[in-house]
Amino acid sequence: MGEFLRGNPLFASRETLLGEIRRLGLEIPLEAEIHNSLKPAEIAHRRVGNRLVIHPMEGCDGTLDGKPDEITYHRWGLFARGGAKVLWGEACAVVPEGRANTRQLLFSADNADALKRLIAFAREEHRKACGDADDFLIGLQLTHSGRFAFPAPSVLVRDPALDAFTRFGKERRPMAADFPVLTDEHLDRLQDAYVAAAKMSRDAGCDFIDLKQCHRYLLSELLGARARPGKYGGSLENRTRFVREVLARIRAEAGKDLVLATRMNIFDAIPYRTNPETRVGEPVPVTLPYPHAFGTNPDYPVEPDLREPIEAIRLFRAAGLQFLNVSAGCPYTNPHFLRPADTPPPDGYEMPESGLVGVDRHFRMAAEIQRAFPDLPMVGTGYSYLREYAAEAGEANLRAGRITFVGLGRGAIAYPDWVRDLKDKGRMEKLKACITVSYCTTLMRSKGNELGQYPAGCVPRDPVYAKFLQEIRKAERGKK
Template identity: 50%
Template sequence: MSRYFKYKTADALLADATAMGLDIRLSDDLSPLAQSLSIGGRTVGNRLAIHPMEGCDGELDGSPGDLTLRRYRRFGDGGAKLIWGEAAAVVPEGRANTRQLVCDAARADGLARLLDQCRRSHRDAWGDDSDLLVGLQLTHSGRYSVPRPLLAQHDPWLDPRTILDRQTGRSADADTPLLSDDDLDRLQHRYVEAAEVAARVGFDFIDLKQCHRYLLCELLSSHTRPGKYGGSFENRTRFIREVVARIRDRLPALMIATRMNVYDGIPWRTGADQLGEPEDVSYPLPSSWGTDPEDHTRPDLDEPIRLIGLLRDLGVAMVNVTMGNPYGSPHIIRPFEYPPPDGYETPEHPLIGVDRHFRLTEQIQSAYPDLPILGSGYSWLQAFIFQAGAANIRDGRVSVVGVGRASLSHPDFARFVLEGRPLDRKRICRTFSYCTALMRSKHNDLGQFATGCPPFDKEVYDPIWKEAQQTSPSSR
């Protein structure tokens, strides 16, 4: 299988993008990345952010573990002025893995320790953290919860992939009960309580996670769900609007943000030659958000743009734009060079996926030019990440550049950019998908291996990688 990233120069990358009709822009002037900006009344020192990257390395009770704290010390030291803290479940049964963080009163001390070490590391390295913004992402994993999936709606293509009983392999079907309206009403209380914990701990903002087909994202696409949380746009957006209003009423000083899918698409599967191919779907699509109901390849941002406007009016101060489903369409959420072991080969040149992220983010930013928008989809560009980010900020396509996978191997990327140095080539993420492979590895006593970058953070994660490979059921 041929690989795609063969670029030694920016001109070579741009030539390929032009030949494919893509709107990728690069700039050698990186000064836009060093500009400050105002978010929610706070001055943020630069336009560089770390995305909510889970390490799957918490304790079994949902508290941060040693590797969790290490990541946040490294993030704090690195120089990015916006650290978008990872997903923490608002209820233990809403975790996506057994080592995901939980945000509630019982885990507050651990979260306070994480935040303190992150900020202290930043102060030690940079002298001042008054222009550093650190948040926490609040989540419920819905159909991807462990040990039991909790469905908001039925999806004819995701239900067969949603395992209800791991011993028998039984999957969800049309008779699988959904979370009731009363269940969702009670869950609103848990979101408010989690926000109170995050505010008391001292996080600058909370993110209400609405992406990647976890629960709040799936509610947005619940066209066939009965009751007050399904069907119409008003009903499908009811949960997020009411939660935002309740948090604003209870905690008026707490900044609220959201990481939101603007395009779901549909699930893909492994086809001939291991290439990804779309599921055979019927139209109109019964369950997809930000997607043309008659053509899954075409984003339709009418509803996402409408919802973002409503959330802005309710007080949401920042939106992190993303798309896709890591379990069903990984090439859409994060263009990659090499797939994880359980994934398919990319069905498109990764530059097409990068361009999709940039174009849709630009549409959101253009609709709300005064709302800070954080962009995704940069990691595949490797050494050219920041030339692309600077060009996008310069041209008003985005407000802040977010770095996800690449922050695991090179958490101090911002230091290099701000000091005018090229990135450390020995630590630039090559999108090998080792981190995703570790995230999918669950065959130990904790039910989950910690994830990081085995090739470029070798001392810590190479032993974990070797253990996961040597003990994998497929290796026996």
Template identity: 30%
Template sequence: MAGNTYASNGNFKYGHLSELEKDIERLELGIKTSQNLDLFKMRINIGNHIIPNSIASLPMEGGDSTEEGSPTELTYRKYEKIARGGAGLIWIEAVSVTKEGRSNDKQLWITEENWMEFKKLNDLIKLSAKEEFGENHNPITIIQLNHSGRYCKVNGNKNPIIATHKELLDNKLGISDDYPVVTDDYLRGLEGDFLKAARLAKKAEFDGVDIKACHGYLLSELLSAYEREGEYGGKFENRIKLFINVIDKIKEDNDCQGLLLASRLNIYDGLPYPQGWGVSKENGIAMDLEEPKKLISILVEKDVKLISLTMGNPYFIPHINKPYDIGDYVPDENVIISCNRLISGIGDIQNTFPSINFVGVGYSWFRHLAPYVGAGSLENGLCKIIGFGRESISYPNFARDILDNGEMKKNRVCVSCSKCSEMKSKISTCGCVVRDNEVYLPIYKEMKNKEIK
């Protein structure tokens, strides 16, 4: 990680935009700012799909499904609030494509038996948005399809399904050297599982599907399976094979016609080679985007026109993908450096592929100044859509306030405390303890009390 070049301890200290801009200039960062917030009102055309503005609510796994994987009242409540908040692109959290591929027993999982519950969720989002903003406001809904890989849990117990051994991650999870890696036959079968889930997503009338390949989950892990043997490891073409085969199967399937193909994709893992993707082979964990760009060029050929880029592994180095500054975990770099890595790295990719709609991340930490940083990215071509993840659960009306009032309210914004991530890690259920305290503070307190006992 970069050294502590920031003058303070990294905690957010900016009251005014000018103060932030001075530090950006002093540290020679690639972060841009702009006060032209009308940029967020730009509509995005992707084929037959129109995103009504340039703001995305990004996936935050809530861990609040039924045992069978269906949405619950907490799930419906969360997405209704997000829909009424005004984001033009609503990216549904990770939905498992198999039972054993769930990250926990409360992760969403779409099946033949419950796809109507997912249609109910999608209908709620669409209707709620129209009630708030009129019949012409139709947010695009993307459902994220995933297999959790080494982070699978069954009956509350770890049940890792690993594509390859990675010493740093294995040690973190207590995985022994002789723990079996998943077979090629199993991976081959997953191609069909992703396709079945995509068909169900189409029946549930979501606008698109995201083939998730980020944050250390199975498809993401395969991208860096340099040391794996067989047809899904080793050379580049093998490591991307499952990902690309899934894309091809969905694209060519008659039942999936009309679905917008998307992906939430890591471009940098922050793990040394050969354990990490998007890293230098000679220079520690320095970023090297050659292979991510090579993969994205293939996705472009496959007509994937909407990609949410991200970095890191939240189970190992959480601040890379979710910069924050409050809590027991202390990053070894200052937070603005983490934000700069995300914003600048994604900007590099957007400049390389100007026709593709990339969703940028790394904005929530800027609190009430986030709109100006987001507008700066739009104005300077660092991405085409500004995405907010944890902001969506702490402050679901953030998009409306940016679009209608030209601001994000100081007393509503996410404070980067990462309690939502702590809950997700420890008990699976996740929400905003600070801003939605009537629901989630009691859950958080119960979790902490059990820890003390």
């Protein structure tokens, strides 16, 4: 594991990092005095103890029928005790055919008690470790994985660029040319499943629910479904209809206490592929204007255009939205827009740009949205690439009003108690931070065990997960 020790020289010191940020002409401010991050805030009618958030991250560690397993508790315990005051629970499928993998958590009558135990456990762990749990918010992310569902995809629009990434079963069979799209009637019925999952989340003790509209899963694809006919496609009003109606129904049927949130792609971009010679990612060729990506310039679809996302958020707010988490890209088709990294996962490409450019894009986009909605509590994404400087960037963005909450994804897997260190030591420690080697993703993409999936966690920082990677590598060597 010597490769972990080499590190990226960019992060050798604050000066080298700031020098590179300047050289690239980026807007990534750092503020070493951590103060605003630890101040309480309001989300709707709830008071939150600080502005630090654990992003939703699937652990791929449930039982085959979608209940939390022992290792789910290990992961949630680390998150709950770490001191972040918002634990944004991961994607949980609202229907069995909407699961992305064999170990994804699933809302069902049979699983309701198990979900309730997990939420109660997290709250109690937080209370024991941090003293007060009244200002600790827990939510679950309600999802249908759409074209990335396993074993069979559900699609809303046919798009040759995305269809090429859409596969069936373990054999990864391609999609047939005449594969049908979901009907409007199917989507009408699916609304019921989202409302039922929201009620189940409330009964499980969640403070908020998130209607997942990111990363090109079903409701994210819907936002870009300009080419879809019928009441859920075409105009922005139609493309936002499903979520607007579900928000209103949840408010009417699940009561006033549940905070209504969404994690939303504000920039889809087009898919990328691996250049066979350089291994670097490059955009797939598409016919322009490319209509299928949301928040994206159709004539130059690697560039954001946030006019529609801003209008969509306005519509969602009118329907009851109270809390927003902004994201971009897709983990399968263009991961560098979603999570800048130094090392790609096994099915990924080498990064076509500096990770810092990806961080800067996240920050600028989030700032533009926050500027449009200064009173909307909003969580920013893309901080983990900055390693131990993530908190300093968050602090600077908070102070500048560019964001109201700072979320860590991979950074929180590696370093779940970064908030405790910010309180006790005033900074994050280098040797605990994420180093963006993508092993968490490597684990979840490795399907070779009896459950069809390895649990995602931090290989360099947690021996529980290092053991899984060793097992995978051993099996690979055995095959050669």
